[in-house]
Amino acid sequence: MKASFDHVRIESICTVVPERRVMFEDEIDQYNFTRPQSLKLKATFDLHERRVVSDGVCASDLACDALKALLDNEPTLRDDVGAILYISQTSDYILPPTSNLIQARFGFGPEVYCVDINQGCAGFLIGLFQAAQLMQCTDVRKVLVINADALSRKVSSRDRNSNPLIGDAASVTVVARSTQASPLVFDIRMDGRDALALWIPAGGSRLPHSDRTAALQEDAAGNFRSQDHLVMKGDSVFNFVQGAVPPLIEDTLAQAGVAKEAVDYFLFHQPNRFMLHKLAASLGVPPGKVPANIVRTFGNASGVSIPMTICHNLAPTLLEQSLRCCLSGFGVGLTWAAAVLTLGPLSYCLLKEYQGEKLS
């Protein structure tokens, strides 16, 4: 699906990471691989340190911290917010929606529209699209796009395939109407035939959690996980990204009428450095225009990875000036989405550590 909007802009972004750091070497003995094998993985994927939530902290707690920072910075935001989109795969409860809990926590009124969206690595693009679309036919002035995930709890600590990559984080992005023309162009694609390339088999209605689903089993590669854990078919995901994302980027740039050379930054979802470098090579863009330092610093936090890339790498620049950016998220669904837009100047752009603002 292609879409474009003329008067929508990103106004501010806050990303929050948990304070707990885990080093790759701390977990190396948990894996059923030799030390040299795991160190080769570390070198290839550029793994170093990741951030994970402490016991009792939910992804929504990180999101509340980010929202509090934005409201403290701009008190009038409270009256301008007309919708809260909460995009996550690790909701607080099966029901009610977490967006309603956040609405209540911050005292937003009943006219504020709240909806939860189950999306993963493309979650920032999906949230941005839904926010822009929502403002087309409503009186909503500003939308909170909240991306939040704490997948570290859903991954087996003995799964070398996923565990060393995953990080937890949340971001709140304020999407607003713009008085100036600022084109925002999207191309969003999905293919459910490969939906099970990234999944958690048990815990839903199809296969409820039980003692049996919690039992660890070894796979062919030597990783231990249960049916309650996230499973990723690494080779399928690699082939999907290499095959599907470059043509999507080319088509989105063509739709926006923007030459590849005119793009300042390609801000992509952050699976690992190996895949991002391959992607940059396939696209024929210099690696310097494709930041790939998130997994080594914080871990892959699913839909939060793009706002995190923005806050970590571009905050000082974006507070002062604008940059022409191409965004792309790809993963669970399978979903692959891209957007071309002018980002900045932003009124707020910060990555901070969790201070303990809790959703009770």
Add this chain to the structure above:
Amino acid sequence: MKNYLERMAELLEVDQVSADDVLEDFECWDSLTVLSIIAYLDEAFKVTVSAEQVCQCRTVGELHARYAGV
């Protein structure tokens, strides 16, 4: 074929390989090596190969014949 053998030696972390060498006998043979081979085949020969398809090949030469020989 010469280029292929040189790149495979790099990926398999040895000085040189021959077509008859058995893939799973290499000391570094694991899922990461398989992924590196998938990425190399994609880049050099524009073929999409799954981990299962790589593992179904017994030797370095068989992998070339099936996916890199065209």
